[in-house]
Amino acid sequence: MARAIVIVLDSLGIGAAPDAGKFGDSGADTFGHIAEKRKQSGAAFSIPNLLKLGLGEAHRGAVGHYADGIHECETEGAFAWAAEVSSGKDTPSGHWELMGVPVHFDWGYFTDKENSFPKDLLQRIQAQSGIPGILGNCHASGTEIIQRLGQKHIETGAPIFYTSADSVFQIAAHEEYFGLERLYKLCEQVRGLLDDYNIGRVIARPFVGETPDDYVRTANRKDYSVLPPKPTVLNKLESAGGQVIGIGKISDIFAHSGISQSFKGKDLSELMDKTLKAMGTAGDNTLIFTNLVDFDTLYGHRRNAEGYAQELEHFDQWLPKVISAMREDDLLVLTADHGCDPTWPGSDHTREYVPLLLSGRKVAAKSHGERQSFADLGQTLCRWFRLSPMDEGTAIDI
Ligand SMILES: O=P(O)(O)O[C@H]1O[C@H](CO)[C@@H](O)[C@H]1O
Numbered sequence: 001m002a003r004a005i006v007i008v009l010d011s012l013g014i015g016a017a018p019d020a021g022k023f024g025d026s027g028a029d030t031f032g033h034i035a036e037k038r039k040q041s042g043a044a045f046s047i048p049n050l051l052k053l054g055l056g057e058a059h060r061g062a063v064g065h066y067a068d069g070i071h072e073c074e075t076e077g078a079f080a081w082a083a084e085v086s087s088g089k090d091t092p093s094g095h096w097e098l099m100g101v102p103v104h105f106d107w108g109y110f111t112d113k114e115n116s117f118p119k120d121l122l123q124r125i126q127a128q129s130g131i132p133g134i135l136g137n138c139h140a141s142g143t144e145i146i147q148r149l150g151q152k153h154i155e156t157g158a159p160i161f162y163t164s165a166d167s168v169f170q171i172a173a174h175e176e177y178f179g180l181e182r183l184y185k186l187c188e189q190v191r192g193l194l195d196d197y198n199i200g201r202v203i204a205r206p207f208v209g210e211t212p213d214d215y216v217r218t219a220n221r222k223d224y225s226v227l228p229p230k231p232t233v234l235n236k237l238e239s240a241g242g243q244v245i246g247i248g249k250i251s252d253i254f255a256h257s258g259i260s261q262s263f264k265g266k267d268l269s270e271l272m273d274k275t276l277k278a279m280g281t282a283g284d285n286t287l288i289f290t291n292l293v294d295f296d297t298l299y300g301h302r303r304n305a306e307g308y309a310q311e312l313e314h315f316d317q318w319l320p321k322v323i324s325a326m327r328e329d330d331l332l333v334l335t336a337d338h339g340c341d342p343t344w345p346g347s348d349h350t351r352e353y354v355p356l357l358l359s360g361r362k363v364a365a366k367s368h369g370e371r372q373s374f375a376d377l378g379q380t381l382c383r384w385f386r387l388s389p390m391d392e393g394t395a396i397d398i
């Protein structure tokens, strides 16, 4: 009986999508530019297991040439490169589309770079929560804004509100001076006031530290997403009696819908450890669904190409353990939810193709070419679990 393990390397795009121009992202290439930077440094880029599963070949398919230092590689799995049909290049859109439900509506955005949030919304937040004031109220990189405003936040007790090119309302506050539970409660209140604005997520961004130079965000980040617009493959599998084990922020991304069990972890090692543990215990008809957020949060948004390369090498070393924990009827999928090119201007995501790397004892090594939607993965999972098809997506013939 079937199981599937889907691991999202958050933000590992493999080249500008056909519609990247609409997002100002023509020429973005997360994987290609990481490889290029590593080549320029003179050091080798050691990701043999990812290459065997088809990462280099999928990237070549998407952009038309091998990344610097990457050569032809005989793959041991099926691979493809997929474009996104959802309107946004954000995390929920990417994950929901992977699970068969693209976002066809337009999210609301706070587009103004300064004074980003409407005055009446801010007034209602203050009235309901009783916070003494508001800091930020602009587009920002989350690490830069706590360095700039963290001290004032501690002195005044006013939380830091900021946003980005995504449909997000982010709130940074000190875990001890402001309080973690208080931050979560504030995020819930803000979530409740955003219905008219069609905003995808409120994100709690707690940090610790005593001076601007040592403020650091903690693993207690929490995402408050709206529900996907329709039932996803997760709901379908659960309704058919299967199990969905979410690891990392998967449960938050799906607003806890279609998740049977959820495990968190503070970094890639903990998350991969929990993935392996789940593989050891999960029964048939289980989807183990892991999100590895650090690629995006620590390296993509921070525009740290070398850090991203090292994290990919680190992940690569986990793959032999994952592969040896696989059973006869397991399908392993490595993919991504959007790009976040660490060489790109600004700090936002980039509109890119994502890899679909499928492997397992019953999966033939083959290129499945370009896919028109991430939803092809959802449809493939339906077929794998013998579920009725989703409305969107074309199953990959593995
Ligand atoms: O700069 P930080 O706080 O990491 O924010 C980033 O994280 C959000 C969620 O991925 C994105 O919308 C982007 O703004």
Ligand SMILES: [Mn+2]
Pocket (backbone or CB within 6 Å): 010, 011, 090, 091, 296, 337, 338
């Ligand atoms: Mn993401």
Ligand SMILES: [Mn+2]
Pocket (backbone or CB within 6 Å): 091, 296, 297, 301, 340, 349
């Ligand atoms: Mn991100």
